[in-house]
Amino acid sequence: MSVTNVFGQPIGEPLPEWAPCPFPDVMAMNGRWSRVEPLMQHHADELFAELAGPDDAGLWTWLPVEMPTDKNAFVDLIDEFALATDRVTVVIRDADGVACGMASYLRIDRASGAVEVGWIVLGKRLQRTVAATEAMYLLGKHVFALGYRRYEWKCDALNAASRGAAERLGFTYEGTFRKALVYKGRNRDTAWYSITDDEWPSRAAAFEAWLAPSNQQDGVQVRSLASFRDQD
Numbered sequence: 001m002s003v004t005n006v007f008g009q010p011i012g013e014p015l016p017e018w019a020p021c022p023f024p025d026v027m028a029m030n031g032r033w034s035r036v037e038p039l040m041q042h043h044a045d046e047l048f049a050e051l052a053g054p055d056d057a058g059l060w061t062w063l064p065v066e067m068p069t070d071k072n073a074f075v076d077l078i079d080e081f082a083l084a085t086d087r088v089t090v091v092i093r094d095a096d097g098v099a100c101g102m103a104s105y106l107r108i109d110r111a112s113g114a115v116e117v118g119w120i121v122l123g124k125r126l127q128r129t130v131a132a133t134e135a136m137y138l139l140g141k142h143v144f145a146l147g148y149r150r151y152e153w154k155c156d157a158l159n160a161a162s163r164g165a166a167e168r169l170g171f172t173y174e175g176t177f178r179k180a181l182v183y184k185g186r187n188r189d190t191a192w193y194s195i196t197d198d199e200w201p202s203r204a205a206a207f208e209a210w211l212a213p214s215n216q217q218d219g220v221q222v223r224s225l226a227s228f229r230d231q232d
Helices: 041-050 072-081 129-144 160-168 200-211 225-229
Strands: 035-038 090-091 098-108 112-123 150-156 171-181 186-196
Touching: 035 129, 041 072, 041 090, 041 098, 090 129, 098 129, 112 129, 129 150, 129 200, 150 160, 160 171, 160 186, 186 200, 200 225
Parallel strands: 112 150
Antiparallel strands: 035 090, 090 098, 098 112, 150 186, 171 186
16 A cells, blocks of 8 residues: 655555554463463472473573573572563463473564564473464464564574574564674674564464364374465
8 A cells, every 4th residue: 555645755554543552461371282371480390390401501592591500590580570561471381281381572562563472492392392383373363362563583593493483483584683682792693573463364374274183193293384374
């Protein structure tokens, strides 16, 4: 849609009915394969066992802090996230009910209807599972149901696993911000991805088709998630 102002200059499409979105607080969301629930301080014990064990340091490579190896330090981190008012952090439970992952809504811009999903830490038992994909679907579904227009995914440009996950989940690559951050004493170029509200219905339909029991045989997909989007 082409719109110009009184000076003949091109301007953005008017949004006369737009209003700021609600803050994306989360109630428990139950899927067929997973459960997403608000992070509470009491989750620290479960999460420490799944995310901060002796073989888990690699889960934290691209996070802004090193893995807390001390239980008390981990509890302090969970307390910080659970009590934060500028983000919403959730716990992800797998099909067995084990709390083995977490993720956050970050950079919540209610005025413009944009929110980022980040600080994603998935324990080994949750990685590459139907539960992990379903949890990401539930988080996206929630923000778009609240009227958000833009759902973002950002990661270190060198984090191939995160970039691959974003693309598999249907996020569109928008570019790389060079020398965007300094963290852990090193440079970060940040790769940006997004899904917009006009794209979400087709993305949601692909998720739902992929998550159907008929497409999951003992936890193994019959068809890929991308193949359902390719039908669009």
